[in-house]
Amino acid sequence: MHEGKPANGKRRRTRVPLWRWRNNPIRRRDDILEAWLLLAVWGLIAVGGTAAGVVTAHAADRVFAQQRADRTPVRAVLLDDVPRPAMSGLDRDLSSARVRWTNSDGSTRNGMTVVATGKEAGSTVRIWIDAQGKLSTQPPTPAKAAAEAGLLGASAALALSGLVIGIGSAGRWWLDRRRIHQWDTEWTVVGPQWSHKTT
Secondary structure: OEEEOOOOOOOEEEOOOOHHHOOOOOOOHHHHHHHHHHHHHHHHHHHHHHHHHHHHHHHHHHHHHHHHHHOEEEEEEEOOOEOOOOOOOOOOOEEEEEEEEEOOOOOEEEEEEEEEOOEOOOOEEEEEEOOOOOEEOOOOOHHHHHHHHHHHHHHHHHHHHHHHHHHHHHHHHHHHHHHHHHHHHHHHHHHHHHHHHHO
16 A cells, blocks of 8 residues: 555555565565465355355254154143133243144053143143154254254354354464564564664
């Protein structure tokens, strides 16, 4: 960056693009290393972060789709009363309860699941079972799955970007320490010569 003086007499700043790669008398090898390090950091953030986000989002979406394919809603019968809590201010509190259901092969099973309160034993509730006929949780809807997959993808991209920035910052810190040490070493040689000339 240097200042130019146009015809109107006002000074303006001129930016020099890619200055770290341009030849100049004070450029050091560490300056070039820093330039490549910055290029690698931004490249990994742009390419690697995007790739990590897309791959994670697609993987999560496939998992959610598999859950929707494997899990089936069935009717079950409550085996216990599930009274509504006396101090509750919510219309649909949830509580654990024993239920009984019949699988597609005709076998009957019992298990514990979460149901809405305020129901009596013998009431019918909807539960979700997996391919083996065991109790499972309700899979996310396509809209909710897409939102969760997007959130997981963004988290993966940010995590990778943060890691790359941290490694890049550590590399720049190491290069700065090297430059300071080199400057100190060179000043021990040049400093006395300057002091001698000024006396």
